[in-house]
Amino acid sequence: MIAFIIRRLLQTVIVLFMVSLIVFSILQVLPGDPARTLLGPEASPEQVEQIREELGLNRSLPVQYFTWVGNAIKGDLGKSIAFREDVTGIIGEHLPKTIYISILSMVLAIIIGVPAGIIAAIKRGGKIDSLISVIANFGMAVPAFWLAVLCIYLFSLKLGWFPVQGYTSPFEDFWLSTQQVIMPVICLAFAALASFARQTRSAMLEVIMQDFTRTARSKGLKEGTIIIKHTLKNAIIPVITLVGLQVRNIVGSTIFIEQVFNIPGMGRLVVQSIFNQDFVVVQGCVLVIAIIVALTNLLIDISYGYADPRIRIK
Amino acid sequence: MTTEIIASERVVEQEVKKTSNTLRFFRVFLARKTVVASLAIILIMIICAIFAPLIAPFDPYKQDYSQILSEPSLAHPFGTDLVGRDVLSRIIYGSQAALLVGIVSVAIASVIGIILGLFSGYVGGLIDAIIMRAMDALMAIPPIILAVVFVAAFGGGLTNVIITLGLSLVPTYARLMRGQVLAIRESDFIVAQELMGSTNLRNMIKHVLPNCISPLIVLITLNFGVAILAEAGLSFLGLGIVPPKAAWGSMINDGYKYLLSNPILSFAPGMAVVLVVVAFNIVGDALRDALDPRLKGTL
Numbered sequence: 001m002i003a004f005i006i007r008r009l010l011q012t013v014i015v016l017f018m019v020s021l022i023v024f025s026i027l028q029v030l031p032g033d034p035a036r037t038l039l040g041p042e043a044s045p046e047q048v049e050q051i052r053e054e055l056g057l058n059r060s061l062p063v064q065y066f067t068w069v070g071n072a073i074k075g076d077l078g079k080s081i082a083f084r085e086d087v088t089g090i091i092g093e094h095l096p097k098t099i100y101i102s103i104l105s106m107v108l109a110i111i112i113g114v115p116a117g118i119i120a121a122i123k124r125g126g127k128i129d130s131l132i133s134v135i136a137n138f139g140m141a142v143p144a145f146w147l148a149v150l151c152i153y154l155f156s157l158k159l160g161w162f163p164v165q166g167y168t169s170p171f172e173d174f175w176l177s178t179q180q181v182i183m184p185v186i187c188l189a190f191a192a193l194a195s196f197a198r199q200t201r202s203a204m205l206e207v208i209m210q211d212f213t214r215t216a217r218s219k220g221l222k223e224g225t226i227i228i229k230h231t232l233k234n235a236i237i238p239v240i241t242l243v244g245l246q247v248r249n250i251v252g253s254t255i256f257i258e259q260v261f262n263i264p265g266m267g268r269l270v271v272q273s274i275f276n277q278d279f280v281v282v283q284g285c286v287l288v289i290a291i292i293v294a295l296t297n298l299l300i301d302i303s304y305g306y307a308d309p310r311i312r313i314k
Numbered sequence: 315m316t317t318e319i320i321a322s323e324r325v326v327e328q329e330v331k332k333t334s335n336t337l338r339f340f341r342v343f344l345a346r347k348t349v350v351a352s353l354a355i356i357l358i359m360i361i362c363a364i365f366a367p368l369i370a371p372f373d374p375y376k377q378d379y380s381q382i383l384s385e386p387s388l389a390h391p392f393g394t395d396l397v398g399r400d401v402l403s404r405i406i407y408g409s410q411a412a413l414l415v416g417i418v419s420v421a422i423a424s425v426i427g428i429i430l431g432l433f434s435g436y437v438g439g440l441i442d443a444i445i446m447r448a449m450d451a452l453m454a455i456p457p458i459i460l461a462v463v464f465v466a467a468f469g470g471g472l473t474n475v476i477i478t479l480g481l482s483l484v485p486t487y488a489r490l491m492r493g494q495v496l497a498i499r500e501s502d503f504i505v506a507q508e509l510m511g512s513t514n515l516r517n518m519i520k521h522v523l524p525n526c527i528s529p530l531i532v533l534i535t536l537n538f539g540v541a542i543l544a545e546a547g548l549s550f551l552g553l554g555i556v557p558p559k560a561a562w563g564s565m566i567n568d569g570y571k572y573l574l575s576n577p578i579l580s581f582a583p584g585m586a587v588v589l590v591v592v593a594f595n596i597v598g599d600a601l602r603d604a605l606d607p608r609l610k611g612t613l
Contacts, residue, residue: 014447015450016454019455022452026467027467137592137595137596138592140595141539141588142584142587142588143563143566143587143588146584146588149566149573149584150581150584153580157573157574248453255456255458255551256458256547271462274463274553279466282463286460286463289455293456
């Protein structure tokens with residue numbers, strides 16, 4: 001087990017190294033000279049040159065890369081050009097909001113999606129099964145931002161149940177915060193929920209068809225016991241794998257949801273910074289997002305190896 | 315004489331087996347009405363994209379200031395937008411961008427992914443490790459964020475959106491192919507060939523590719539939907555297809571500002587996205603069930 005954890009840890013470090021290379025090289029191709037963006041169009045060439053020197057833009061690319069990574073490890077992601085603040089500080093301000101709505105969405109997707117899949121599998125071929133499969137098909141095809149537009153129209157503008165947009169910290173005003181967060185969380189969770197329902201259903205069906213389920217049945221065990229003790233235990237493994245994939249998708253979708261609902265999180269920060277040509281911030285955001293995704297996947301893999309000893313070997 | 319009869323019998327036998335396989339495929343594939351309906355939707359979309367100038371009732375770019383934000387009517391079933399352009403015509407033209415992005419980006423992703431996966435699995439060792447970790451790294455960044463950053467770096471527009479989405483879909487194909495290569499490598503006939511000293515890349519490909527056709531077809535079909543969704547997303551953020559060119563995502567965003575007075579402006583193009591993506595997903599699932607039921611749950 002320890003060897004397995006160490007191996008996965010090493011792999012994650014290598015993956016993160018590659019991520020940093022990808023992020024760094026993408027941003028080398030970006031248009032515009034950061035020094036000029038910083039100073040504005042009226043700056044003299046000497047001033048631009050001086051700022052380039054200060055920002056280290058005159059040094060060779062490998063030197064720039066290692067300085068950037070070295071600083072990033074120390075927690076310094078550079079200075080934002082538009083906000084004129086430390087990128088780490090800006091991200092620290094935006095990240096908690098994204099994490100808050102993402103965790104809520106993930107929990108919602110799991111506690112509704114997995115039971116829905118189980119019910120669909122037990123009642124396969126029936127009306128409930130086809131209803132769940134229709135909803136799941138819709139969920140996997142609907143763009144999160146369009147769902148958000150529909151929700152705003154129906155629940156905010158027509159019914160007036162929830163505020164149209166905005167974000168308040170739950171520690172500040174819990175009731176208002178919850179009202180504001182309900183629609184974004186549902187929109188964010190919907191696609192993941194659909195995936196969980198589908199994956200759980202097909203995993204359950206697979207296990208139901210296996211010999212040990214039949215043995216359990218022929219022993220005369222109650223259907224409920226079979227589902228909970230035998231089938232579910234085995235079917236849950238592919239569902240756990242899906243959590244890793246969905247973390248990525250939910251965090252990715254925040255880019256739309258935060259835009260539509262005007263939530264000042266990481267997704268909105270990325271889009272804003274692209275329009276501001278503030279690429280130091282974009283660089284930092286993508287790196288932080290990738291680290292979060294990679295670490296969550298590491299945790300999932302470890303718990304997975306813990307649950308299923310077969311995984312540890314390969 | 316006898317050998318001839320035996321030979322011809324064999325041919326007949328093979329033909330019967332072949333047709334029954336094809337029959338089985340079509341029987342399973344077309345069993346459900348939803349699949350037939352989905353194929354119809356995809357067909358309509360393709361016809362719309364190719365014959366847009368003939369089908370669209372109005373010029374999608376013509377601004378008509380006497381018809382600004384008009385309600386749905388017989389002439390304009392989905393109304394008109396803020397500069398008086400017919401929404402239905404723009405949706406019909408929007409299918410061009412969606413279809414083009416879907417086809418070309420998936421083609422790019424599958425070709426690069428297949429080559430990388432084959433190569434990685436075949437060569438093995440350090441190169442394999444490097445390629446696969448690079449794929450892991452690409453997968454650690456959410457695809458839509460990767461696409462947004464790519465577009466920021468190389469600029470928006472149709473070509474860049476296609477390249478961007480193509481690249482972000484590569485890892486799935488590379489992983490699939492590599493897995494197949496590794497599985498085939500273990501098989502007896504390749505080991506036998508190696509023992510006879512005749513293992514070369516061409517042989518490998520000849521044996522690996524036929525085994526991958528089914529999962530590849532399914533993956534490609536499902537990825538059309540993924541690419542169309544992603545294109546809509548990029549255009550929604552203003553980072554995709556450049557206006558005034560019609561794209562469903564940017565139409566949703568444009569209409570969003572008039573949600574209270576003219577909700578149809580946002581609803582209609584979104585409906586188009588959902589219909590098309592649902593159709594591709596259903597067809598992909600049906601293909602999987604018909605081609606190879608064992609793939610269930612893995613793709």
